[in-house]
Amino acid sequence: MSVNYKELKKDRSSEWRQELRNLLSAKERLKGVRVKMSESSPDERNKNFFEVNNGITAEEAALEARRCLDCPTPTCISGCPVNINIPGFIKEIEKGDMKNAAIVLKSTNALPAICGRVCPQETQCEIKCIYNKIGEPPVAIGNLERYTADTERLSGEMSIPEVAEPNNIKVAIVGSGPAGLTTAGELAKLGYDVTLFEALHEFGGVLVYGIPEFRLPKEIMRVEIENLEEMGVKFVNNFIVGRTASFDDLKEEGFKAFFIGSGAGLPKFMNIPGENLINIFSSNEYLTRVNLMKAFKFPEYDTPIVKGKNVAVIGGGNTAMDSVRTAKRLGADRAMIIYRRSEAEMPARDEEIHHAKEEGIEFLNLNNPIEYIGDEKGKVKQMKAQKMELGEPDDSGRRRPRPMQGSEYLMDVDVVVVGIGTAPNPLIQQVLPELEMTAWGTIVVNDGMQSVTRPDIFAGGDIVRGGATVILAMGDGKIAAESMHNYLQNL
Amino acid sequence: MYKIVQREVLSKDVVKLVITAERISKSRKAGQFVIVKLGEKGERIPLTIADSDLEKGTITLIIQRVGLTSHKFFNIKEGDEVTDIVGPLGLPTHVKKLGTIIAAGGGVGIAPLYPIAKAFKEAGNKLIVILAARNKDLIILEDEMREFADEVLVYTDDGSAGTKGLVTSGVEHIINRENVDEVVTIGPAVMMKFVALLTKKYNIHTLASLNTIMVDGTGMCGACRVTVGGTTKFVCVDGPEFNAHEVDFDEMLLRLGAYVEQEKIAYENVLKGSDGGVE
Numbered sequence A: 001m002s003v004n005y006k007e008l009k010k011d012r013s014s015e016w017r018q019e020l021r022n023l024l025s026a027k028e029r030l031k032g033v034r035v036k037m038s039e040s041s042p043d044e045r046n047k048n049f050f051e052v053n054n055g056i057t058a059e060e061a062a063l064e065a066r067r068c069l070d071c072p073t074p075t076c077i078s079g080c081p082v083n084i085n086i087p088g089f090i091k092e093i094e095k096g097d098m099k100n101a102a103i104v105l106k107s108t109n110a111l112p113a114i115c116g117r118v119c120p121q122e123t124q125c126e127i128k129c130i131y132n133k134i135g136e137p138p139v140a141i142g143n144l145e146r147y148t149a150d151t152e153r154l155s156g157e158m159s160i161p162e163v164a165e166p167n168n169i170k171v172a173i174v175g176s177g178p179a180g181l182t183t184a185g186e187l188a189k190l191g192y193d194v195t196l197f198e199a200l201h202e203f204g205g206v207l208v209y210g211i212p213e214f215r216l217p218k219e220i221m222r223v224e225i226e227n228l229e230e231m232g233v234k235f236v237n238n239f240i241v242g243r244t245a246s247f248d249d250l251k252e253e254g255f256k257a258f259f260i261g262s263g264a265g266l267p268k269f270m271n272i273p274g275e276n277l278i279n280i281f282s283s284n285e286y287l288t289r290v291n292l293m294k295a296f297k298f299p300e301y302d303t304p305i306v307k308g309k310n311v312a313v314i315g316g317g318n319t320a321m322d323s324v325r326t327a328k329r330l331g332a333d334r335a336m337i338i339y340r341r342s343e344a345e346m347p348a349r350d351e352e353i354h355h356a357k358e359e360g361i362e363f364l365n366l367n368n369p370i371e372y373i374g375d376e377k378g379k380v381k382q383m384k385a386q387k388m389e390l391g392e393p394d395d396s397g398r399r400r401p402r403p404m405q406g407s408e409y410l411m412d413v414d415v416v417v418v419g420i421g422t423a424p425n426p427l428i429q430q431v432l433p434e435l436e437m438t439a440w441g442t443i444v445v446n447d448g449m450q451s452v453t454r455p456d457i458f459a460g461g462d463i464v465r466g467g468a469t470v471i472l473a474m475g476d477g478k479i480a481a482e483s484m485h486n487y488l489q490n491l
Numbered sequence B: 001m002y003k004i005v006q007r008e009v010l011s012k013d014v015v016k017l018v019i020t021a022e023r024i025s026k027s028r029k030a031g032q033f034v035i036v037k038l039g040e041k042g043e044r045i046p047l048t049i050a051d052s053d054l055e056k057g058t059i060t061l062i063i064q065r066v067g068l069t070s071h072k073f074f075n076i077k078e079g080d081e082v083t084d085i086v087g088p089l090g091l092p093t094h095v096k097k098l099g100t101i102i103a104a105g106g107g108v109g110i111a112p113l114y115p116i117a118k119a120f121k122e123a124g125n126k127l128i129v130i131l132a133a134r135n136k137d138l139i140i141l142e143d144e145m146r147e148f149a150d151e152v153l154v155y156t157d158d159g160s161a162g163t164k165g166l167v168t169s170g171v172e173h174i175i176n177r178e179n180v181d182e183v184v185t186i187g188p189a190v191m192m193k194f195v196a197l198l199t200k201k202y203n204i205h206t207l208a209s210l211n212t213i214m215v216d217g218t219g220m221c222g223a224c225r226v227t228v229g230g231t232t233k234f235v236c237v238d239g240p241e242f243n244a245h246e247v248d249f250d251e252m253l254l255r256l257g258a259y260v261e262q263e264k265i266a267y268e269n270v271l272k273g274s275d276g277g278v279e
């Protein structure tokens, strides 16, 4: 996406923005200290599932908003995958118009309460903030985004986007993750008759079954879905497109185009000996039991979970971090990250790594499991691992880990969670063999997120990118909605 | 949405439920299953679609109570609703005309065997059904099977019905009597293991439908994984049927015991009546 600087300039030169800028000199603005989000104490929060971050106060938000220099060329925007008008909404906060701040945000990002919480800001928008150039911490864009969205939600007066006259054209969305939800919202705004199909019994994709409550309260998701319902989006759960009904069935029922946002939900295992022992889980299973099925409340809820004493979580991404912090909250004495590279290569958000350390998570970096050993009941009791060292950079630019000879050792573990990544679920490929797919099982699309082999099918999010991020999935959804509109209007 | 339109108790622990689920009744094929969930706090469990009625838009489930959730299903009443049903899941049985088929079912494996046996008969095979269970009360669907099977043999551990003996005695008896082209077996993992060992000896191709623990049923979690022919497979998407001679039944048996302690707590709660009560 390219930034529309012309439009931004116009906004920036509006009278009130100029006045606001002149209120304080840049020098004074630079004196401000970056706000620190208040957090529950690590020793308490690592025993419960309440949200770790408590948000910032109105006063803190105003002070932080003041730090933003309202730059003539706001470099921060180029770091945001959907090019949110960052100074635009921040200056509304400074002015004190929270309603408008939300409107500016939501004109580009339908789910700001979520992105403010889970975006890797430190590698996206915030890293591009001008403050970095002078060696100062960047404006806390994520915190301000979250504050704006929360303030709107808690005010009980959320602005529901305007919806065009119904055009009675039926479109189907497959999957209710951030990609599907965004596309649904955008198409509803344009007046389409949108039905969203979800395989699970709850809506939200990874946002409900993967990312835990302590990072993203489910209440937020619920409100977002209610808003989309109010915009006329029909939600159908327990419906697997391709199985419960085929794409052809749906076509016959009048659906003119499809958006596939089915994600990358297939867990990867390492295929090492003993990996099918009892109490070795994929992150997906572990997190689904806890988040979607609420197994942490067993036996009040019916789904059980095994609470380990010594829990090893394999991997270094957000999934692994969420799993290991969940294990700690379920009562593990030792909750450990086993990662084959060093911390510098970890794909997880900085904040998650930082929080995990505070909560007492042990990091065994440059370690890799090679075998699991079970007891007579088939339950894992030990992990054989080896130490690693970093060699030459690989394709991803990260230094390739290689085993150190003779470094194998045994460690007692009673639960292992494998969080080394996921791949697209092959179902879509099975039921739509005419779709062109990559060797990794992702759908090949053009710039408009339209399948290159079937024009009525559009796709975005993890099913196109492999494992990516929430904001990228939403960005895809937005582009897809635009080109679906284009396609449907020219049919 | 998923209304119970008919409930029939088939034996002490087995209930048959006919449920409105229009979409699934249309799209399902023999061998496929659904995942069901009761109430906001319920767990997701897999159940085979025993039958469906296209006109009425219903599916039939046959459920044996073995623990918490199956118990709740046993107690459900006509007119009640099931909160969630998703499906059809899994690959349909590869039904072909092969010649003579033995369908060997044990215990609650008889329920999922029913639609598969029927489909094999409809494809023009000679069908011999062998039903086995601990005792007479646990033999279900015998009359229904007799409606289309060429022959139905019953075996019980205690001899209270049919011949006294195990399902494997029945299978071996038929194999010795005539040429058998394929065996399909569904039941407890131990039973399938021994059927597989037997038919391997005679080199007869055998299908087993595996009843592993599941969560989502869509290939997302890996709870259902088993080793087949040396590689890991997900029963919910790669199965539920596999070449029985390649399945690592010992591993599967262990994995089925993953939650025994927790299941006991949950079941005892329900039996004490603190969670729904007993009939």
Ligand SMILES: Cc1cc2nc3c(=O)[nH]c(=O)nc-3n(C[C@H](O)[C@H](O)[C@H](O)COP(=O)(O)OP(=O)(O)OC[C@H]3O[C@@H](n4cnc5c(N)ncnc54)[C@H](O)[C@@H]3O)c2cc1C
Pocket (backbone or CB within 6 Å): A118, A119, A120, A174, A175, A176, A177, A178, A179, A180, A197, A198, A199, A200, A204, A205, A206, A207, A210, A211, A239, A240, A241, A242, A261, A262, A263, A264, A265, A287, A318, A319, A320, A322, A349, A425, A427, A460, A461, A462, A463, A467, A468, A469, A470, A471, A473
């Ligand atoms: C544990 C975890 C933590 C993460 N943390 C972060 C983070 O902090 N920040 C960040 O930016 N990203 C994070 N990610 C990545 C991010 O969640 C994903 O990139 C994003 O959710 C992808 O969105 P999506 O809409 O493409 O698919 P998903 O969110 O995967 O949703 C796909 C949905 O489609 C449904 N579906 C699939 N097939 C069908 C079908 N045939 N019919 C109907 N429904 C179907 C699925 O059930 C699912 O609900 C994390 C991922 C995980 C697993």
Ligand SMILES: Cc1cc2nc3c(=O)[nH]c(=O)nc-3n(C[C@H](O)[C@H](O)[C@H](O)COP(=O)(O)OP(=O)(O)OC[C@H]3O[C@@H](n4cnc5c(N)ncnc54)[C@H](O)[C@@H]3O)c2cc1C
Pocket (backbone or CB within 6 Å): B033, B045, B046, B047, B048, B049, B062, B063, B064, B065, B066, B067, B068, B069, B070, B071, B108, B111, B112, B210, B211, B212, B213, B214, B240, B256, B257, B258, B260, B263, B264, B267
């Ligand atoms: C593809 C598939 C199809 C199935 N079809 C049917 C069916 O048509 N009718 C039917 O009655 N059952 C069927 N089952 C088995 C059914 O899912 C289990 O009986 C049910 O999950 C048990 O739940 P529960 O809470 O009542 O018992 P739990 O408390 O979970 O378990 C009680 C006991 O049953 C064992 N057990 C747990 N899960 C399973 C399982 N998945 N399979 C076998 N034993 C298990 C446990 O080891 C424990 O000893 C099927 C399973 C699969 C995978």
Ligand code: SF4
Pocket (backbone or CB within 6 Å): A079, A080, A081, A082, A083, A084, A086, A109, A115, A116, A119, A120, A121, A124, A125, A126, A141, A142, A145, A471
């Ligand atoms: S959506 Fe994400 S990347 Fe974009 S501004 Fe917000 S926090 Fe930054």
Ligand code: SF4
Pocket (backbone or CB within 6 Å): A067, A068, A069, A070, A071, A074, A075, A076, A077, A086, A087, A128, A129, A130, A131, A139, A141
């Ligand atoms: S770069 Fe930083 S200071 Fe400049 S507009 Fe963006 S957030 Fe504000």
Ligand code: FES
Pocket (backbone or CB within 6 Å): B213, B214, B215, B216, B217, B218, B219, B220, B221, B222, B223, B224, B225, B234, B235, B236, B237
């Ligand atoms: S039940 Fe989750 S992958 Fe099969």
